[in-house]
Amino acid sequence: MPDDQRPQRVRTTSGWLARLGFADPDEAATLLEECELRSTAVVERVAQGADPDLALRRLCEIAGAFASRAGTGEHLVTHLEADPELLTRLVAVLGGSHALGEFLVLHPEAVLDLRASTMPVEPRDQAAFERVLGDVTDRDSLRVAYRRQLLQIAARDLTRRSSYETTAAELSDLAGATLATALRLAREEVDDSETARLAVIAMGKCGGRELNYVSDVDVVFVHAAADGADEQKATRVATRLASTLIRICGEHTREGTIWEVDANLRPEGKDGPLVRTLPSHVAYYERWASTWEFQALLKARPVAGDAELGREYVEALAPMVWDAATRPNFVADTRAMRRRVIDNIPAPQLDRELKLGPGGLRDVEFAVQLLQLVHGRTDERLRVRSTTEALRALVDGGYVARTDGASMTEAYTFLRMFEHRIQLDGLRRTHLVPSDDETLRMIGRTLAYRTDPARNLLKDWQAQRREVLRLHQKLFFRPLLDAVAAMPSDALHLTPEAAQARLEALGYADPRAALTHLRALTSGMRRSAAIQRQLMPAMLAWFAESPNPDGGLLAFRKVSESLGGTHWYLRKLRDEGSGAEQLAKMLAGSAYVTDLIQRAPESVAMLGDDNELEPRTYDRIVTETRSAARRHDDPAEATRTVRRVRRRELSRIAMSDVLGRVDVVEVGHALSDLTTATLEAALDIATRAVEQQRGTSLPTRVAVVLMGRLGGREMGYGSDADVMFVHDPLPGADESAASQAATAVATELRRLLGTAGPDPALEVDADLRPEGRSGPLVRTLASYRAYYARWSMVWEAQALLRAAPVVGDPELCAAFRALIDPLRWPGEGISQADVQEVRRIKARVDAERLPRGADPATHLKLGRGGIADVEWTVQLLQMQHAHAVEGLRTTETLPALHAAAEADLIGSEDAAVLGDAWRLVSRIRNAYVLLRNRAGASLPENANDRAGVAWLLGGGIDGGEQMVDDYLRTTRRARQVVERVFWG
Incomplete structure (x- = not known):
């Protein structure tokens, strides 16, 4: 076509190229x-590349260079049209890498390396690469040969014919072959090279066969004198060989550079000698090495030079690597090192750091390596070098959940492929995500993003970062790691006899039975057994720190056998070490909690979660219990639902108590609120049941008056629910029928809650009602009014100090409160005669109710300075002064005591002494129930019980005698205050 028609032809071609997707169709035309x-x-195939404009530009440059280099006018297109695979590979490379395109312009003959007949069918290992590089004779030819092999690896990668793992392994093996070739060239340049044996040990990603396209290749050199050679001379020669190898690989020539060889991971880093003998290496690691240096050795692999010497190096240092986790502060040091890496990233780069930033590659690698080093002491399957292999081994061994392992592997693979594409573009060592859309678009297309590739690539990157960060936090900071790492290595490899001896030394009273439980938990090939093998070293140590290691281990076996098949149980203990430690503390320190867990093992799920261990409010519990109960027409089933809620909440409160998360006042409030909500729901159920039996609604309103410790919101674990029942017949109702109905409701309520069953019973005690057991179970409001007007004694008014009419009909509750307030808080206070009567009754209680043989110095309730002393003193002040001091009008002991001190009715120091005594004795009472699952009347006499109570009080397992001393001192001081304030 004549030249004057060329613009028209270009315009026509431009339209076609625009439709094909070229960004600058005019330039392309x-x-x-x-x-x-x-x-x-060819053009249509180029248009399908990641960057069609770049690929076309490079293709034209290469075609010109190819024809010129061939010298025959041979056109590259001839080869491309004849070999579609060559065309596909070449377009992929030219559209995905500026640098490789520039290399092909300089060496167009290398295009033919991508032909179907030339490309290797299978991935190559180091030996195959060494054969290819065997003809290399100088540094420039090594660079060209290296690039030609890199070209083939990239072509397979960019056409998605090889996985990330295959690509990384090939890059690592090519690096190993390059090091071997560089060492061969160095030996040709260095005089007397035969006098030194030299092994090149690959570290880092090269050692793990997971190298990047462009990365420093980390190495360590180990040398020895050849047979008969002078050792000092051999050292000098080995140093020159290593230095020359480093220059061959890293220096710039007209053919560019390969990569830097970094030997700074050697002992003493830059300050240490470049080469060392094997004994020198061993001596350094035995004496001076830091934690991070053993982590670096995890990937050490001989890749070049003297193979036997390299193998000896790895074999000599491997035992130290796999014992590194026992070093003091190993886990903490590893975590601190990761934090330092993040802290050293410049702020402007932090959000673009693909490798070092939060949620980056290092987060995966550090988490995986920490798990390997901690658990690899006993499980040789974990002793692998590559991150993805290690992840598979950790999943197979039960150290990482399958879903977590799959998510982390997916995220790590994504990040590594993203990193590869970033580096491949310019063959530059970088880990920063590009900020320009054009580059991101090109990279996204190489990763198969076709729709809005730049935006979707960044979106997926952020999602994977978040997932990596989540899993890193979960695995890297797993509390169980600290406990397992702290176990001596010899404790993990014991004969049965040695295991029994160690269990006995840990404090197990029956080591033979303990060993039987261990075998039952850990034997076999089941995944649950594998996880138990991880857990048991830490669990045994935690049990041993508690009062009853044998009971804890037995209970753990029972719970594990109940829950071992559930998907969450062992995973929770493994991944949330705080939950495992807390469970050990419960099972070995509290028979009360253990009983609750064994009744419903799913309550273990609350452990390790701060929110779950927070006692629930009254409003939340009563709403749940009422709602749950109303879903069942059958009263028995409705009650079972309420009792299940109560059992769950008892577990929550007791667990929090054992863990020291709640004080004795909070425990009293929580137990009282739970009991109140239970009574509220049970009253609804009993009312419905009686109405069903009667076939009509109740002819009366019913309320429950809380009394005693329940009314004072000071319940302990061993407390019954002290109550009084009151009813008020509806207008026009027959009073006898109303009383019968109310009594039926009260009786049914007590039966439903007190019947034995899978969940703990709640004894509802109505003995504090007027006339006690001799009086009617339920009275009308009018009957209470008449009784108190005619018969009420001062002790009954004192009992009403704890009365809280809060359950049942709100109006009836308010009316009952209005009735009793003048009785318990009389307008002018009680008379002096009544004061004397209170003192007389207290003296009689002290003399007659203390059990025969009980020590007055150690009886928790009735002993000197005990619960009764403090409460009677406070109650006397209430009856005397509540009419004038509003703060005394409370059912709770400590608030009343504080109010008395503020009103100067008692000295602040005396009030503090009484408060301290009340708290301590109440805590001991609760602790004994937690420990033995039964109430204790006196300070424990048994040494083991004292130790257990002291442990629950936070005094340590050896704190029993100190606890007794504290008790005697505190109650003695309280008794002195009682003598002055109560007895006058």
């Missing part, structure tokens, strides 16, 4: 004219 590229098939 001009290029096609200039390089006389007439093949429609």
Whole structure:
């Protein structure tokens, strides 16, 4: 076509190229004219590349260079049209890498390395690469040969013919072959090279066969004198060989560079000698090495030089690597090192750091390596070098959940492929995500993003970062790691006899039975057994720190056998070490909690979660219990639902108590609120049941008056629910029928809650009602009014100090409160005669109710300075002064005591002494129930019980005698205050 028709032809071609997807179709059309590229098939294939404009530009440059280099006018298109696979590979490389395109312009003959007949069918190992590099004779030819092999690896990668793992392994093996070739060239340059044996040990990603496209290759050199050679001379020669190898790989020539060889991971880093003998290496690691240096050795692999010497190096240091986790502060040091890496990232780069930033590659690698080093002491399956292999081994061994392992592997693979593509573009060592859309678009297309590739690539990157960060926090900071790492290595490899001896030394009273439980938990090939093998070293140590290691281990076996098949149980203990430690503390320290857990093992799920261990409010519990109960027409089933809620909440409160998360006042409030909510729901159920039996609604309103410790919101674990029942017949109702109905409701309520069953019973005690057991179970409001008006004694008014009418009909509760307030808080206070009567009754209680043989110095309730002394003193002040001091009008002991001190009715120091005594004795009472699952009347006499109570009080397992001393001192001081304030 004449030249004056060329613009028209270019315009026509531009339209076609625009439709194909070229960003600058005019320039592309001009290029096609200039390089006389007439093949429609070639152009259409170029258009499918990651960057069509770049690929076309490079293709034209290469075609010109190819024809010139061939010297025959041979056109590259001839080869491309004849070999579709060559065309596909070349377009993928040219569209995904500026640098490789520039290399092909300089060495166009290398294009033919991508032909179907030339490309290797299978991935190559180091030996195969060494054969290819065998003809290399100088540094420039090594660079060209290296690039040609890199070209083939990239072509397979960019056409998605090889996985990330295969690509990384090939890059690592090519690096190993390059090091071997560089060492061969160095030996040709260095005089007397035969006098030194030298092994090159790959570290880092090269050692793990997971190398990047562009990365420093970390190495360590180990040498020895050849047979008969002088050792000092051999050292000098080995140093020159290592230095020359480093220069061969890293220096710039007209053919560019390969990569830097970094030997700074050697002992003493830059300050240490470049080469060392094997004994020198061993001596350094035995004496001086830091934690991070053993972590680096995890990937050590001989890749070049003297193979036997390299193998000896790895074998000599491997035992130290796999014992590194026992070093003091190993886990903490590893975590601190990761934090330092993040802290050293410049702020402007932090959000673009693909490798070092939060949620980056290092988060995966550090988590995996920490798990390997901690658990690899006993499980040789974990002693692998690559991150993805290690993840598979950790999943197979039960150290990481399958879903977590799959998510982390997916995220790590994504990040590594993203990193590869970033580096491949310019063959530059970088880990920063590009900020320009054009580059991101190109990279996204190489990763198969076709729709809005830049935006979707960044979106997926952020999602994977978040997932990596989540899993890193979960695995890297797993509390169980600290406990397992702290176990001596010899404790993990014991004969049965040695295991029994160690269990006995840990404090197990029956080591033979303990060993039987261990075997039952850990034997076999089940995944649950594998996880138990991880857990048991830490669990045994935690049990041993508690009062009853044998009971804890037995209970753990029972719970595990109940829950071992559930998907969450062992995973929770493994992944949330705080939950495992807390469970050990419960099972070995509290028979009360153990009983609750064994009744419903799913309550273990609350452990390790601060929110779950927070006692629930009254409103939340009563709403749940009422709602749950109303879903069942059958009263028995409705009650079972309420009792299940109560059992769960008892577990929550007791667990929090054992863990020291709640004080004795909070425990009293929580237990009282739970009991109140239970009574509220049970009253609804009993009312419905009686109405069903009667076939009509109740002819009366019913309320429950809380009394005693329940009314004072000071319940302990061993407390019954002290109550009085009151009813008020509806207008026009028959009073006898109303009383019968109310009594039926009260009786049914007590039966439903007190019947034995899978959940703990609640004894509802109505003995504090007027006339006690001799009086009617339920009275009308009018009957109470008449009784108190005629018969009420001062002790009954004192009992009403704890009365809290809060359950049942609100109006009736308010009316009952209005009735009793003048009785318990009389307008002018009680008379002096009543004061004397209170003192007389207290003296009689002290003399007659203290059990025969009980020590007055140690009886928790009735002993000197005990619960009764403090409460009677406070109650006397209430009856005397509540009419004038509003703060005394409370059912709770400590608030009343504080109010008395504020009103100067008692000295602040005396009030503090009484408060301290009340708290301590109440805590001991609760602790004994937690420990033995039964109430204790006196300070424990048994040494084991004292130790257990002291442990629950936070005094340590050896704190029993100190606890007794504290008790005697505190109650003695309280008794002195009682003598002055109560007895006058």
